[in-house]
Amino acid sequence: MSETTARVLQLLGLLQSRRVWTSEELAERLGVTTRSVRRDVERLRDLGYPVHASTGHGGGYQLGAGAALPPLLLDPEEAVAMAVCLRLAAGGSVAGVGESALRALSKLDQVMPARLRSQVAAVHETTVTLTPTNTDVPVDPEVLMTLARACRDHEHVNAGYTDIRGNVTARRLEPYQLVTTGRRWYLLTFDRDKQDWRSLRLDRMADVRALGSIFTPRQAPDAAQYVQRAITSSPYRYVARVRYHAPRDVVAQTFSAASVQIEADGPDTCILTTGADDPAIMALYLAMPGCEFEVLEPVEVADAVRTAAERLRRAGAR
Structure with missing residues (x-):
């Protein structure tokens, strides 16, 4: 990474950490002149970051809201906090939030260092959420993450599955799409052994492993309609x-x-x-x-x- 690129990223982190910075404060933090600060601000603007400048008492540089959401820089503590919150949201029951949280968590997990990922897992494993006794069994976030990546990357998956009668079988799967009803998560997948499409409940899956090998996508049925039919009749x-x-x-x-x-x-x-x-x-x-x-x-x-x-x-x- 060049010195200029590293400095621009450092500048972005500073602007995200506080509401307003004067050019003198930024120059001191970055170890450059105020002229260099102005050039780096222009580089951020070229990248789509809405950096506003104001004069007078209380004025300075401020990162504002734009038409689109640019990438955010997170320090380690912020990344861990966000991942923990996204895990809870992904397994929650608020309509529409679970899938969005899962997509965001997948992006964050992809770039998160192993040491931070272990911290997130530690927080999640030692946290108990109080829920009504009649709610469904929660889904393991690691199962969600593994299947989300496998759907995205068309990666083969092996898993154990417990059906409605308690029978446990080993499944060789081609995962296509995750579907949430707000109470439960389902996977639309092609079962390689049965040579047919299946709708599987994630809370009944165990030992989910992505194999690293890639499959060629088939012509898949509509995931929402398929799962809807499966859960209202077939079991x-x-x-x-x-x-x-x-x-x-x-x-x-x-x-x-x-x-x-x-x-x-x-x-x-x-x-x-x-x-x-x-x-x-x-x-x-x-x-x-x-x-x-x-x-x-x-x-x-x-x-x-x-x-x-x-x-x-x-x-x-x-």
Whole structure:
């Protein structure tokens, strides 16, 4: 790195660390003349950094907000703090934040020295987050990072996977895209042994290892649609289709988008598809919107709804 480049980077770090600097203060810190400071400021402006200059009492150089976000310089403590926060956000449940945090964490992790990465891991491993007891199992950030890089770089991955029945299998995968529902993370992947596409829950994956070998991308299905179909129907013994006599937006307020598919069936009706292993539990679940509905299929769920309705009528009569 040339002396000029190193000085410009040092200048950028100073401007990011404090609101306003006078040219004299910057010259003293950098060990150059104020004329050199002016030239270095112009170099930063050419690179897209909005450095503003003001005169008079309290004036000086100030790094402002621009039309685009230029690269930031972080000292070691700031990098560790940011990585810890991004890990927590990536595993959180705020809609839209998890994927953005994962992308940012992937970029930061790529350039972070090993000693800082170990500090981030130490903080994460010794931190406990208080959450309601009915939330899903959190995803290991290292699994997220490994799969995010593998999706980006088209890298083969081996992993262990525990299915819904508790069976553990070894998987040889071509990862394509990560999908989050806000509560859980899923991976759209091509299973090399089964020669088919699969949707895998990240919290059920273990011993995830990127192999370093690269695969040629296939024509992949739409990740969001594929995962949506998989989590609302394929894992379950019974898949129900129900017509509600209410607009789609009204019914959607009751259910999680991760557990149902809802399609409009005219202005005042909609059709919901969802799955479960127990028709009796599904019957109560389907009654939650509090509006009229009819079970289109299967007959087992329709029978369970009639049984539940009769049981509730008798309870009310008593």
